[in-house]
Amino acid sequence: MDRLLDVNDLHTSFQTYLGEVKAVRGVSFHLDKGEALGIVGESGSGKSITMMSIMKLLPENGKITAANIKFSDRDLTKLSDKEMESIRGNDIGMIFQDPMTSLDPVFKIGSQLEEPLIKHKHISKEDAKEKVIEMLKLVGISSAEKRINQYPHEFSGGMRQRAMIAMALICNPKLLIADEPTTALDVTIQAQILELMKDLKTKLGMSIILITHDLGVVADLCSRIDVMYGGMIIERGTTRDIFYNSKHPYTWGLLKSIPNPQEDIKQRLRPIDGTPPDLLKPPIGCPFSPRCEYAMKICLNRMPEAFKIDDNHFSSCWLNHPNAPKIDKISGGDIKNGK
Template identity: 60%
Template structure:
């Protein structure tokens, strides 16, 4: 059953130089109890698309969509007051940098207790007990004493655990995690991912994980959405994206993951060129200028999503029956 269903989402930022088309008509869904990963380079529209759903955009942004349904509620028509009630209560968000997201002037306890008192109308003592319980759930030792400490007294991994605690404090139905492991070393990254996986199973919460690293979500997500140039270029189950990728951009992302094979050395292959200028987006496929398999039609017309299975879609002209056979190679 679908918890979140997004149809043709578009987000534009109005600046002096013109209109930046940050998100250009994306459609995807999240089922109840499911984890999906949204991957792509910086500037591909991952974070903006999620902030658009929550209406956490600056005043120069314009949001349009055919439909954004969350648990049966149409978010496009929801006003800011109703959205504020929903955020933190039904939808939790882990922002990208915990050091700048946490308020340095308030204790950790105050910041966890605030949404509990606002959304669940708990008393101060009830909220304190719940905050201790949540810190214990995210495996922070000595939670009673930690409540009185400030963000600067925590390590990077501990601050990330606090962000998870705040996001999960009201037991939301959907958790959005924006690059939750970017600033952490690999050991702490693994711990945070294990924690989120355990919490998903215990709390039956749906998760949308935003990242630029396919390797991070390999064992975390059921499905993967690949974004480039403000559009979705491919989406499918984790197995389909890793073992049967069809879009050249997905091939490039997979080739950039370090692979360790016994007795064999593999060189990382970078994707040449730069992402498109979304102030003046390409007329055709956004990946044309960087694609080694680009054809003339790629420059002129944007490709449509082609269904490869019930769960797998790709937007690429290489999938067209008349495309050259040698252009349909898949990553090995």
């Protein structure tokens, strides 16, 4: 498949009064045309900051260093702010976490959706209005002709999220970044939004990066999943690899914390004990080792390499080393006895 996005060795940090916060530490990933990639992890793992770094939407105290970030053969790290403006909303669309704070409360929905069309596509206001109505209908908003004259507070939560999706898609971008697009919605609306994104991906042939903390959300939409923790990608693989053959204890923890309706025996959900690492002083070893029940001495002192499980599956965990003790990740065996 043709490569659309290639991120190599991305580092993002923030200067604060306490010191430098290393929010993203050496992240590399790729995305092909027409593909959907899921990036999962707890809050604070660096998912959103990674995407904001790609879009160059960081605050003034943010600093980005990367070998390169290639999008359609253009290196985004070398583009000026004006050149990036021509890409944001045009070639790359983004759905932000909270649609109520992302939509301007003093402007009508129609005018907010018309603006990127007029700016990027250089069409008339009348043509832009027709395109907005068409897009609102496409994302499932009824009475679109009436809705374009309403303000964000007149929309329900689900409708605001659909309006945000319409805004992100209005210029037919090559890439859609969806940052927790269903977090504030009830489960029924969540299912509708995810089905809508899946349908639009097929109709428009665009690529999607879906950011979430919920593995269940990415199961049906994404073909590959990258698991982030402590500002790093600690496991990557196909969706089937991650769900049925995961090789990192953090991924096991995420899977155990979501309900499985196919389980014959009802089991309590198991939260991951502890808290994410302090990225003011990142650990020298595996960032998950303080919370890992299988941690060994080497985990605390040396960062694990990305061990190759197969051609598309990699896991940064010392348990994948040939000399590591074998464990039973399902029953939580005792590592000391090599069970």
